[in-house]
Structures are given as structure tokens and as C-alpha cells.
Amino acid sequence: MPFSTIATPEAKPVANYKMGTRMEGGRLLYISGQVAWDAGGNLVGKGDVRAQARQTFENLRHVLRAAGGDLTDLMKITTYITKIEDFPAVAEARSEVFRGELPASTLIVVRSLFNPDFLIEVEGVAAV
Amino acid sequence: MERRDILAERPLEKGRGFMPGVSVNPARVLFTAGLTGRNLDGSVAAGGMAPQTHRALERLHAVLAKAGASFDGAIKQLVYVTDLEAYNAVGRAERAKFLGSARPASTGLVVRRLADPALLIEVELVVDLGGSPGGKPLLEKYNAESHPGDFHQGVIVNGGRLLYLAGQVANNPDGSVAGVGDWRRQAEKVYENIGHVLRAAGATPASAVKETTWVLSIDSWRQHGSPVRRAFYNGDYPASTLVEIPGLARPEFLVEIEVIAAVA
Numbered sequence: 001m002p003f004s005t006i007a008t009p010e011a012k013p014v015a016n017y018k019m020g021t022r023m024e025g026g027r028l029l030y031i032s033g034q035v036a037w038d039a040g041g042n043l044v045g046k047g048d049v050r051a052q053a054r055q056t057f058e059n060l061r062h063v064l065r066a067a068g069g070d071l072t073d074l075m076k077i078t079t080y081i082t083k084i085e086d087f088p089a090v091a092e093a094r095s096e097v098f099r100g101e102l103p104a105s106t107l108i109v110v111r112s113l114f115n116p117d118f119l120i121e122v123e124g125v126a127a128v
Numbered sequence: 129m130e131r132r133d134i135l136a137e138r139p140l141e142k143g144r145g146f147m148p149g150v151s152v153n154p155a156r157v158l159f160t161a162g163l164t165g166r167n168l169d170g171s172v173a174a175g176g177m178a179p180q181t182h183r184a185l186e187r188l189h190a191v192l193a194k195a196g197a198s199f200d201g202a203i204k205q206l207v208y209v210t211d212l213e214a215y216n217a218v219g220r221a222e223r224a225k226f227l228g229s230a231r232p233a234s235t236g237l238v239v240r241r242l243a244d245p246a247l248l249i250e251v252e253l254v255v256d257l258g259g260s261p262g263g264k265p266l267l268e269k270y271n272a273e274s275h276p277g278d279f280h281q282g283v284i285v286n287g288g289r290l291l292y293l294a295g296q297v298a299n300n301p302d303g304s305v306a307g308v309g310d311w312r313r314q315a316e317k318v319y320e321n322i323g324h325v326l327r328a329a330g331a332t333p334a335s336a337v338k339e340t341t342w343v344l345s346i347d348s349w350r351q352h353g354s355p356v357r358r359a360f361y362n363g364d365y366p367a368s369t370l371v372e373i374p375g376l377a378r379p380e381f382l383v384e385i386e387v388i389a390a391v392a
Contacts, residue, residue: 006291008328011321014299014377020325022391023290029134029151030204030254032141033235041140063149067134076292078386080237084375106295106386108342109375112212112238123235125292128151 002026003075003127016095017102021075026127029067033080033123034059035113049086049119053093056122061097069128074103077124080110090120131203131256133231145227146234150203156257156264157285158195159338159388162208162250162369163187164242168273172246177214181222184251189226190272191282197255202232204254208371211248212238219249241346241372252338252369261287266392267337269365278358279368283337291329291389295342296321297381305380311352314382319360322387335389336366342384346372353383 006020013019036044036052037059045051060077064070081090087107094102103124113121134149135141141148165173165180166187173183192198207223209215232253242250266288269280298306298314299321307313326332341357343349349370366387376384 006293006325006329008324010301011296011324012299012301012303013294014297014303017294020291020293020329022329023154023292027132027151028154028157028203028290029149030233031134031149032146032233033237034148037140063134067132067149067151076294078235078295080235084377084379087377104292104294106342106384107377108237108295108373108384110237110373111210111240114212114236114238116212121235121237123233 001072017105019104021104023075023127029069029126029128031060031063031124031126033121034063035118035121043117046117050089050093052119053090056120057094057097060122060124064126067128069126071098073126073128074124075127076104077102077122078106078108080108080113080121082110082112082119084109086119130258145224145231147231148233150233152203152256154290155287156259156261158192158197158255158257159283159285159367160188160191160253161279161281161367162252163191163281164247164250170276172244177211177248178218178222180248181219184249185223185226187273188251188253192255194270194272195255195257195282195284197257199227199230201255201257202230202253203256205232205234206252207234207236208239208242208250209236209248210239210242214248239371239373243346243370250369257284266390279365281367283367285337285390288390288392291331291391293322293325293387293389295384295386297376297384305378308380311348311382312356315353315356318383318385319356322385323360326389329391331389331391333361334364335391336387337390338388339366339368340386341368341370342373342376343370344372344382346370349383
């Protein structure tokens with residue numbers, strides 16, 4: 001985990017994530033926005049945001065592992081969803097995957113993703 | 129030890145011209161602002177998605193060229209569109225003309241509005257410049273064309289350590305939201321929080337490399353948030369992207385800003 005965590009009492013996160021991360025070495029890894037595709041390119045969990053979130057985070061982990069890292073190497077993630085009502089289910093699925101604290105994090109509700117059936121997309125930056 | 133493509137053979141991304149993951153030694157990295165299909169006089173390229181995509185990439189090409197780079201060096205792209213059908217119909221092919229065989233890690237989003245309601249697409253890139261920082265200043269902020277905006281079109285990070293901030297919102301240390309319904313107060317609080325985190329990491333506003341501002345209303349942000357932003361950066365702007373979206377994590381949040389910075 002070649003990065004350090006930035007924390008300050010004056011500005012605290014609104015949930016269980018890091019306020020900032022500083023890369024201290026290693027390689028910089030950019031991960032494409034991951035969606036709920038299975039290995040064959042089929043959407044997992046059409047209409048089911050919880051199932052999509054699980055598959056999406058699984059895919060994120062898959063890319064990290066292929067780069068020689070894991071979820072703990074993530075400095076920053078951005079979670080894009082299409083409906084704010086989906087957030088609680090996404091947050092639950094996310095905390096099943098991230099034991100303890102999330103990386104630095106942003107959550108954005110967009111109008112849609114690049115396939116109207118995608119309910120969640122997550123991109124990340126890691127130091128591996 | 130240069131660029132490594134991760135899962136390059138996965139067919140889905142291969143067919144669409146992007147890469148699941150890309151890693152580099154972050155020796156010299158260029159962050160571009162989100163660029164759109166604006167002409168030099170500020171007008172929007174006429175004719176819809178295809179000419180706008182062409183123009184946005186032409187401008188990015190110029191920003192990259194000024195740093196001695198090409199699209200082949202792109203390690204990450206973010207494409208914002210307001211009209212997905214038009215992008216799929218004509219924008220994607222236009223993008224491919226510029227990107228060629230380049231395959232950055234990629235995210236595509238459909239947003240509510242870009243800086244001007246006529247804009248249909250905005251693209252930002254992170255580019256690996258290779259080489260060694262050797263003696264160069266930590267940050268080189270530049271423009272490839274003159275423009276009236278409060279941002280730089282490109283910022284090169286020479287060595288140093290990259291700093292990623294969580295998306296900053298107008299929250300108080302006790303978890304309550306500052307300035308409910310008040311754009312100016314939220315802007316002040318967000319930049320106050322950004323300032324705290326930057327300082328805690330040994331950075332300053334001038335250390336900011338790239339900024340993404342997500343707002344529920346660009347018009348309200350321009351009126352009430354932009355003056356706060358101008359005071360914060362005091363002329364020393366990062367590369368920036370401003371996007372209007374329908375929602376943030378809590379209904380009270382009007383704005384969320386992410387910052388990437390660099391320290392020696």
C-alpha cells in the first residue's frame with residue numbers, strides 16, 4: 001500500500017471513507033469505470049442495483065488483482081449511480097467489499113451511464 | 129518499467145477502444161481540463177455531436193502536443209455527454225479517428241448539462257509523458273490557446289507525489305450540512321474543507337492539478353460559487369471540469385468538488 005492517508009480534524013468525511021490519500025511510491029494505476037458485466041459481457045442483475053453493485057466491485061477487484069494489487073491499494077474511487085434511491089443498497093454492497101475504511105471517495109448521481117441498463121459504475125485510482 | 133496495460137485482451141474493452149486498467153511509473157503526468165467543442169472565439173462548433181467531438185479532440189490534441197505528447201500516451205479518459213444516442217451514432221466514430229489504436233482506461237457519463245447548454249460532449253485526459261522530471265518545476269500549468277476561462281488547459285506534474293482528495297461537500301466537522309439551500313455558503317465551506325485537507329497533506333491551493341466540480345445547477349454555481357473559487361485559487365488555477373448532474377449523496381448538497389494535487 002504505497003500511499004498514506006490524510007486526515008484533519010477541521011474537515012471530516014461524511015461517511016466511512018478517507019478524506020485524502022497521498023501516493024508515496026509504487027505505480028499509478030487507473031481503472032476504467034467498472035460496470036456489472038460478467039466475463040462474457042452479459043449484464044448481471046438487470047434492474048437489481050444490489051446485484052449490479054456486487055458484480056461491479058468484483059470486477060474492480062479483478063482489474064486490481066491483474067495489476068498485482070487489491071482493493072486495499074485503491075487511493076480513490078468514484079461511484080456513479082443513476083438514482084439516489086439506489087444509494088443505500090450500493091453503500092451496503094460497498095461495505096461488504098471494503099472491510100474497514102473506504103478509499104477517498106466521491107458519489108455522483110448522473111443522468112445515465114453509457115448503457116441505460118447500467119445502474120452503477122465505479123472507477124478507481126490505485127498505487128500498486 | 130513504463131506503461132502496463134491490464135487485462136488488455138478482454139474482448140469488451142478491446143472492441144470499444146479502451147483498457148480495463150493502465151499503470152505507469154508516475155514520473156511525468158499531464159492532466160488536461162475537460163475540453164469541449166468550442167471554437168477559438170468561444171462559440172460552439174456548429175452541426176451537433178460530430179463536429180463538437182472533432183473540435184474537442186482537436187483542442188486536446190493541441191494541449192497534448194504542447195507537452196510533447198500524443199493520444200498514445202493517454203492513460204485515462206473521461207467522456208461526458210448530454211446526448212448518448214448522438215454520441216453512439218456519430219461521436220464515438222469521430223473520437224476513434226483521433227484516438228486510433230490508443231486505449232486509455234475509460235469512463236463515460238451522461239450528465240445533465242455542460243458549461244454551455246449547447247455543448248454535447250466534454251472530454252478530459254490523463255496522459256503519461258514518460259521521461260524524467262530532471263530539474264523541471266513540480267507543476268507546469270499552461271494553455272494551448274487563449275481563452276477567458278478560469279482554468280488551465282493542461283497541468284504537467286513532474287515527479288512529486290500525487291494527492292487524491294475525496295469529493296468535498298459542505299459538511300461541518302460534526303456531520304451537519306453547512307448552508308442548506310445556500311450556494312455561496314456551501315461553496316465557502318467546500319473550499320474551506322479542501323484547504324484543510326490540502327494543508328494536512330503539505331499542499332496549498334496552488335498545488336491543485338485537476339479539479340472536477342459537480343453541481344446541481346451551473347447557473348447558480350456561476351453566480352454564487354465562482355467568486356469563492358476565484359478567491360481560493362487567486363489566479364493559480366488547476367485544469368478544471370464543471371458538470372451539472374441531477375444529484376449528490378445527500379439531498380442538501382448543492383456542490384461536490386474533487387481535487388487532485390501534487391506535492392514535492
